[in-house]
Amino acid sequence: MNPTCLARQAFDSEAFAVDYYRVVNPAPEPLGRELDALAGPFMADAKLDAQDIEGSKALQRLGFRKVCTQPAFVLDLAGARGAAAGEPQAACALPETDLAAHAANFPFSRFGLDPMIAPEERTRHQARWIANTMASPDVLKFLDNGAFVSFKIRDAVAVIDLISVLPAARGRGSLLLGRLKAWAAARGLKRIEVTTESENVPACLFYQKNGYRLERASVALHMRK
């Protein structure tokens, strides 16, 4: 069968050492047939608009579990002042100990919230994600001691990929968002966007304290067989 509802995810399959699929078409009947046809262990995820209650129920009837809601926050830059914020880094690397500490700093990620994913699987996946982010010249980074924010530019919007502040560096998160805002405004970008999990109340408060407003939300569903 040529799958049309599921797309294999190379990065996640490698990081979890099992075939990992993303639902790209949630139509229940063909999706159910494609899931039934998968042989062997696999993982799958789906993202729906959080207001799509019936779509979410249909996926849960197929065996998906609702793992979390992911709110998206935005900071509009119209009228924001640009300033000399220093240039972000492109490709770089973190020392191994810092990488391990940051990988363990995301208990609220959707993988951390999923009871079917072991803590060591989650931190291995997160470490690979952070290492890729650091190594990629297409993902820009502001780094400080014990803290970093990474982001991509898409259509005059800065989309935050990850932000992590180790407990000993608390306070640097707002400094990093300030550097990003000043740099983005100086480049004439329209806005900054970021996604987090609703369970991550510290992060939701953090974005709001820094002037971000809630714009929309998705629901993340997982399956593991």
Ligand SMILES: CC(=O)SCCNC(=O)CCNC(=O)[C@H](O)C(C)(C)COP(=O)(O)OP(=O)(O)OC[C@H]1O[C@@H](n2cnc3c(N)ncnc32)[C@H](O)[C@@H]1OP(=O)(O)O
């Ligand atoms: C895109 C993504 O990566 S989403 C996931 C975000 N990252 C994570 O969850 C990783 C783990 N958490 C962290 O790294 C940090 O806690 C961050 C990035 C969320 C915040 O960075 P910090 O430097 O600690 O934040 P900072 O000190 O600047 O705090 C500013 C505001 O954020 C909120 N905040 C920060 N930490 C907390 C906390 N533990 N509990 C409650 N509110 C908090 C508060 O509103 C705070 O204002 P206040 O100090 O006046 O109370």
Ligand SMILES: Cc1cn([C@H]2C[C@H](O)[C@@H](COP(=O)(O)OP(=O)(O)O[C@H]3O[C@H](C)[C@H](N)[C@H](O)[C@H]3O)O2)c(=O)[nH]c1=O
């Ligand atoms: C964005 C991005 C992702 N990846 C990899 C790592 C992930 O396993 C997959 C799928 O990513 P996606 O579904 O886009 O992201 P998550 O739901 O896991 O995370 C969102 O919320 C997080 C808290 C975080 N803010 C993140 O930015 C959000 O996308 O793709 C990757 O390797 N590189 C990337 O830039």
